[in-house]
Amino acid sequence: MSHGPRRAPRALMTTLAAAACAAAALGAATASASASTTWLCKPGLKSNPCAMGLGTTVISPTGETEGTLTPAQTKSPKIDCFYVYPTVSDQKTMQATRRIDPEERSIALYQAARYSSECRIYAPMYRQITLAGLLKPDAVTAKMRASAYADVRDAWRDYLKHDNKGRGVVFIGHSQGTFVLRQLIAQEVDKQAAVRKRMVSALLLGGNVLVKKGKKDGGDFQHLKACTSATQLRCVVAFSTFNAAPPETAVFGRAGEGRSVVAGQSTAGTEVLCTNPAALAGGSAPLTSLYPSAPFAPGSTIGALTTQVGLPTPSISTPWIEAQAFSGQCTSTNGINVLTITGVTGAPSLKTLPDATWGLHLVDANIALGNLVTLVHGQVARYTAH
Template sequence: MGIVRSLGIVVAATAAIAAVTTGSASADESPTVWLCKPGSVPNPCGGSQETYVAASKSVEAGPAPSDPPIDCFYVYPTVSLDPALNADRSVGVEERFIAQQQVERFSPHCRVFAPVYRQSTLLGLATSAGDARAAALSEAYGDIERAWDEYSTRYNDGRGVVLIGHSQGTYMLRALIRQHVDHDDDARSRIVSALLIGGNVLVERGSNVGGDFENLPGCTSADHIGCVVAYSAFDDVPPADARFGRSPSADNYGSALDLPYGPDYEVLCTNPASLQDNSRAPLQTVLRSAAVVPGAPAVVVNANALVAPAPFVIPAQNYTARCESDGDARVLRIEGGDSAELRALPTAGWGLHLQDVNLALGDLTDLVEGQTSTYLAQR
């Protein structure tokens, strides 16, 4: 069974904000609604780590619950099914599922904080265009700024923090780091790392820094801290219209995000399976079992998704990865398994976007564990 069926998310829409959606700006500064926060009940970012290993047809217990010494601040991708161009602040099945899918696996390693934000919705992604993008981004980003401020002042208490984002979440965090972390010595000193997946983090050409950030480089080893892991997964050469892997030629995001663009930059790619030398290496793929979300809308869980006797699944397929430049695109090239089933989006320009995080989820959680040890040793 291929990874797309195993993963089971058809929120094509997780889809990058590269085609970012529309909405109207708001001055609403209501308190943050937290999707996940320590002590919250329910908390979709914390739960059983039991894992079905498909190759051996066995269930493993997974990491035990712990009192982790650092935090994770997670911004989820485009998943909202709200019938409007911007989401509201309520928690739906799609927000809960994506948190379980992408970040619950980090909960033994960090306390997870995940704000609800008025993101551009799937409807907005499909229908918006032009100048309205900036208003939608401004509304979404305002919620993330306020959540970060609340987290920093009320909950952080000097702890190290890993920033985790995917797709629209990564664009939000790129702006947040750029405006509130990169040039703030105190804030930057608390960054264990930033996992900014599927969102075109930019660096100066030929470098692993510059572009988005002047002081947070791409990670170059498993014990490198204060650095960025970023990539977009493709199983083929990115076509000319690929949504990921190339620096945009124009400002697609508006003044609220204030992100760079143009030919002086390239997209950062760090191989989570081989940070130091970027050799082609096997990935630790970890998927979410469809058995844990019975009755969820078809747009969230594919009817063919793998049902397993545990919340997580390590598939029998083996995938390898290496950062490669194809023309002017820089992406994480995936090999192995059934490449036809790896594509879950309508065109090749999306690559393997829906699987970006889960293709390497085991590598990412191992990395955070190691970086935490380095961070604490240097405090």
């Protein structure tokens, strides 16, 4: 990165753990329809953070440059991706407006832009609970949470009416975005057979997706199962990343913990789903990490934290960095289900932020991004063939 790390205040780092909890209460109340959708990413936008170049520098586990590549990009994608971003807003109010700030542009680049090789990307702005709101949870109202969900719901309906035209859809979310999508998919997709048929898959990272204990379905969704093979459609990939056994108080991976609940649902008889995107049937496999070479929104809170995680950031000319420094395997410790990563020789030691209970939440979307894009590529081919 071109700028040095800035330590986030400890109080803020600790209270960031309320991010998913704030999102968990979304939608319990009925909200009125929001104003017309503001799109962060949409085909045809003049300034679209999801439409970036794909040139990539491959580095070794220790950070040395090994070569460059440019992956093939579908000229006319036949499916779409619907992306909902995590908690990033540094606006000083408890709830963000739909104004597009540098934080949203950066997170769209980091988490969604790479999928542009496979799909047209739609990403709505929504009035999420901000980082400031997480510091003062008592000031965050049910109406605020409901309107945040309503923004995404209305954007989805807007997209279906004006842009979808029967195309297949991949859902992509992380953290607060995943909590929003858990509810949206349950209410607007899973229960509606005609809409459900258009779903290619859902990548719901860092948001405690629930299934029946010992099963790959049930829990959040009635008809959708976990992805267990590369040829499966209308399935879910979900995981939270740790590089050590999660503590008993882990924020992610635990059913019944406050951040597992959406709209007052019961978590009895459920567990948090873990799907290894590199080995859908189970076991350990190498992970292909992809992340931008550009720094994340310099001066922002999340930007400061990302500089401390420990991923190598060599000075390169391409927009993307690719590395195979870790393998991953879904593990269960005291009923906490997470994707545990292990470094190869020379791999960097990644730092859990804000503490061990969070694991490597900040890298969920990028630690196996190469595997996820490869999975979507195959799913798209199968969906369009049928």
